[in-house]
Amino acid sequence: MAARKDAVIKSIRSEMALANAQELMNKTNEKCFAKCVTKPSTSLSGSEETCLARCLDRYMEAFNIVSRSYISRISKERLEH
Amino acid sequence: MADKFDDATQKELANFVEAEQAQARLHSSIHMLTSMCWDKCVTGTPSTRFSRSEEGCLANCVDRFLDTSLFMVKKIEEQRAQHGQLS
Numbered sequence: 001m002a003a004r005k006d007a008v009i010k011s012i013r014s015e016m017a018l019a020n021a022q023e024l025m026n027k028t029n030e031k032c033f034a035k036c037v038t039k040p041s042t043s044l045s046g047s048e049e050t051c052l053a054r055c056l057d058r059y060m061e062a063f064n065i066v067s068r069s070y071i072s073r074i075s076k077e078r079l080e081h
Numbered sequence: 082m083a084d085k086f087d088d089a090t091q092k093e094l095a096n097f098v099e100a101e102q103a104q105a106r107l108h109s110s111i112h113m114l115t116s117m118c119w120d121k122c123v124t125g126t127p128s129t130r131f132s133r134s135e136e137g138c139l140a141n142c143v144d145r146f147l148d149t150s151l152f153m154v155k156k157i158e159e160q161r162a163q164h165g166q167l168s
């Protein structure tokens with residue numbers, strides 16, 4: 001019974017992590033394609049690839065900045081009310 | 082189909098699912114805010130690091146969005162109090 005419970009918990013956790021990672025993938029794809037591939041040609045150019053790689057890093061960084069400020073705001077509001 | 086979980090385990094799993102759902106809502110808000118603030122704050126071509134103004138904009142973006150939301154609610158409540166008799 002306990003083992004089956006742990007298996008359920010583990011599988012829900014990994015589903016959640018997967019969904020979160022997929023959402024981040026979709027977003028970076030959408031945002032960075034919009035920013036870096038302004039005129040699609042027959043293949044990605046070197047400068048487009050450089051832009052995409054940097055954009056991916058910056059989007060992750062933005063996600064962390066936003067995450068930090070959102071969580072700190074929520075904990076602040078919770079203390080006040 | 083295997084046997085059902087006992088009551089205590091069902092309760093524990095229900096609590097766990099509820100906590101995970103709260104976590105999912107938090108993540109979904111953070112994704113939404115990141116997307117919105119990215120469009121607003123990161124206007125140039127992505128570089129190896131954020132400029133000072135981009136970084137500041139991203140940090141302020143969340144707080145000002147939530148302030149906006151609170152402000153709008155306050156305004157609508159004021160209007161409702163003023164015109165309450167009409168509607």
